[in-house]
Amino acid sequence: MTTGGTLASRLLAARFPRSDDELVIGALPARALAERFGTPCYVFDAAILRENLAAVREALGPRVGVLFALKANPNAAVAQLLHAGGAGAEVASAGEIHVALRAGIGGEAMQFAGPGKHGEDLRLALREGVLLNVESAAELEAIAAAAREAGVRARVALRVNPPASMTGSRMRMSGGSAKFGIDAGALEDVARRAEALDGVALEGLHTYAGTQTFDHEGWLANARWLVERARALDAALGRRLASLNFGGGFGVPVFDKDTPFDLAAAGEGLRALIDEDGADRRYHVELGRYLVAEAGVFLTRVTYLKESNGKRFAILDGGMNQHAAATGMGTVIRRAYPMVRATRLKAPAGEEGCQLGGPLCTPADVFPTAKGLELEQGELVAFLSSGAYGLTFSNVLFLGHPAPAEVLVDGEVAEVVRAAGRPEDALRGQRLPGEAG
């Protein structure tokens, strides 16, 4: 992607090149999509999904398997498309295993991380032959017991918590005391226990250090550290571990000043590391955001404009209940997502901007904007880079609005791949005392 200009203009040029004054997703103009599917809705561009995966596979080379971390976008059609391009899945629940299976991904092509796997998570994973990335000694025992009960052998890898957190990642999930993974100092003991336990087969190691990593050197240092740990463990156990998973977290620019992750340099470094490590292991990465973020657009419409004590407000028909990340939820500093007026891309921003709010009665339901944009009632506003951690990260039950539809566009073809909700959904599963279930 080119640099310079705002992130929104760079994204439009690089990802939606058919756009002129109107945003065009695949071959379909935003206005037509909004009329056909209603707003708010998420639109995913199949060509960008394919491109992203192909770029990663090309950069990392044939020895690295790519798993799509479903948590970023648990839509079966998206997963199916990425699977067709060669991706397996990283799953985080029995629910995500169901989504992956629906996408045609077999259990042998799935890995499962998460510090609290138990019950149906384990039963389904074991039934489907999913590789379990173990996060604690206690979990290892529970997995072994569940496997014995099911009469199978659990495929496991140990998720390691490195002693230092990875540099350059916006949300760190390793280092020091962590709820994720097994401390490096305890690794050998847990590995020996895994070797001794009935019901488990230890296949390798896993690490996941953090999300939104823009420093490829930091990411590679973490990968190098995992290879060193694997070598030490090979020596201690007297055999080579069969698989290593380096995690994910490749950064995707969301703010104007973010610089893209250097995929080529990361790939070069990883290939060299793997070549040095030997020829007999399987290697994986598990990426969410990098594969899907830029393929997604959250399309909303301005319901009302209003003025209040000298400030202008635009109330959109989509809010934090549908795209929490764009309101800054989960971040310390609430910064603006790349956002455009979908049918007036070329019009000057205007002198007086509007504050953007969703329909919810909470002050948290506002979308930070980098620079004020003048908006008109009824016009379409598109949040770019919204294909990852969009609907899945949002508090959809809050205030009982229906969930937005998800639409997949492939060139000139658009299809609903998750139906919009209905107001009655607010009652789903509820029961008054004494009512039959």
Ligand SMILES: Cc1ncc(COP(=O)(O)O)c(C=O)c1O
């Ligand atoms: C264990 C694990 N794997 C993969 C991912 C995907 O990360 P990203 O979307 O940043 O690539 C996450 C995200 O939190 C994770 O926790």
